[in-house]
Amino acid sequence: MKLRTHHPAAPYLFMLPALAVLGVFLIGSAAQVVYYSIGSYNPFTDTYEFVGGANYARLMGDGVFWRALANAFLYLLVTPVLIVLSLVCALIVDSRVKGSPLLRLLFFLPVVTPTIVAAVAWRLLLNEESGLLNVVLTALGLPGANWLTTHPFTLISAMLVTLWKGFGFYMMVFLAALVAVPRELKEAAAIDGAGRMGTFLNVTLPTLRPTIVLVSIISSISALKVFDELFVTVRGVPPEQQTVVPLVYSLAFERNDFGLACAAGLTLFVVILAFSLLNLWITRRAGGRDA
């Protein structure tokens, strides 16, 4: 049977549905964010007035925005902890110790727990007057902390939820990557006298580098645009204790200031983009040196 010649437009036709979805829901929406960020928009009267850079000027002069951005960067501290914790868990599960399937299940369970449920449970644990954490600290003779009301404990509380919710997901990413580590390299290292730590540092870790970069970028982006954990766990704290996305939500849906909200969202996009490129550049340079 002779194969029919492909029509030159066929690949593009196959891509068309996906491109249409992307165009409407991704590119179109993003373009609207830009459009609204340079205007004053009232959805109720359907009026739009071009204001140029006025929203950005207001944003740059707003101390609360800068504090929120600083807090977003502070939130990045969760990223290295998340990477180390999930990698350690992946190594434990991958080592096929007794009960590792159960461990895998337990480690992954928080991922499928709704964030709201997790945050409410953590709220109870972190309650300043009757929560388990402060009860334990007091029993140990240590002072309790205002986990839900005082900066920076509020951020730490939200980070705990992020950590608990997130490490199982990244553990699965690392597990998938560990499968790809060539067994012959590990065996060669063992024959050469490398111990378990030596094998890990000289064989496993370099092989995992692309995955670590990937996890680092994804988790950093997630940390910079954190919302759910803060919104539920420490809702009600003064705005300067929040990060940028809760501020964007408040501007748009609690204050109807859509122009300023879009300007803040777009500024966060630029910051995340710059941070991600910097992250890549640093890791690639480090990779090049190692090579």
Added chain:
Amino acid sequence: MNGCPAFAVVCAFVASISLGSCGDAGGGSNADRADAAVTLELWTLSLRPTFTDYIERTIEGFESEHPGVEVVWVDVPFGAVERKLVAAAAAGRAPDVINMSDLMFARFAGARAFAALDGVLPGDAAGRYHAGALDVGRIGGELYALPWYLTTQTMIVNTDLLEAGGLTLETVATDWPGLREQAIDFAEPGERSLFTQPLGQDSQLLMMLLADGLPPFAEDAGGALRADLTRGEVVEFIRGWVEVYRSGALPRAAATNGFEHLIEVYQNERVAVLNTGANFLGRVRGVSQRVYDSSAVLPPITGSLGRAHIAVMSLSVSAQSEHPELASALAWHLTSPEAQLDFCRLATILPSTPASLSDPFFAGATPGELESGDAKVAEARAVVARALPGAVAFTPAMEAWPEMRRVFEDGIKRVLLAPADAPGDLLESQLASIESRWNGLIDAMNTARVATGGRAATMDAIPTPKALPSADRAGAAGPAR
């Protein structure tokens, strides 16, 4: 790794997309959806499934009076209505009739989301509704909302906890200064507090100021409305509350958790006294029968004016509605004295129509309630019904008020949560800052009003002792005794 920069760009781009939900998707009008001659869309707040039968029955009554009109009822979760309304309005599909709380209403009224109702209502609103509740819907002289159901407060006391702290129903104070004083000795931090009140989030401080006859506003020499938060008596009033909070006598959550912390601390027997809606008692019974059994109901704690505060749930007609007269008729129908009386029989709420209050239902427990052990809820209902005729919505009728409240709440939270060694008088500096921002908001509001042909806000918008309706006017008919 060569693909990674592109991947980073895409990741960052996707991150920003979650923020792009304020788009104008265009979309059809309400009429496009109609199979009937006219379709009206009604949004209510968190009434389904408990009140499904009642709402559907009431809607059927309206439809039978208006042949060819179909009402589509959509119940929206309370916490989601603001963003859903924004999204619907941006798509040109705002509902015809919308249920709002008094604070939400003012904010959306300021965005010109609602149609003026004067002239399109089928009857005389002033003669039908509680005057204080009706005033909440009047912004800049125009009526934009009809009051629906109301809640006012009652004092709920856990007698067991009260006695554990050395107080009784006879000795516990029934005013705020007295309670604040007793709270210091009563408190065992982390264990029990005499009372709690939302001070930061959902702050009741401004309402309490107004209820004490201390409006945080004044007129300047030209009669224009100005903020006046740095006046000595206002500062001292707020300082009293800040000090009792910072002494540890109140639950820590009083600064950040708003109304939601009330039920939590009361049902956990950590707070002995609450001043809150009568409907709260039913919720307590659902969670802890023991706490319910040890609860007693007393008249509400009021300020020095002796007037209880009412929270108003209202119905507005969307400015995007293509049938404003029919939509107004629907709102009128839902808020009729008969419909409200039926509603009150199903929930511990109060009607905004004084005529409904004359029903014996508001005088005490019905035989059915006595049989089912609901006498305490009925007692609470009777207490709040007696307070209603003189009750006032201590909510300035200004579209800038929700934003002014938010500015105040942010500032007062900073004071309440400040470390013990905070330098200088943080309260005074924060109040000065809030006052300055309030004046900016008042100026912006007045500029917008004048630009659209309205009139600038004056002290008339503020519920001051001079401006309050008399108890007779507020509620024409009191509950039957």
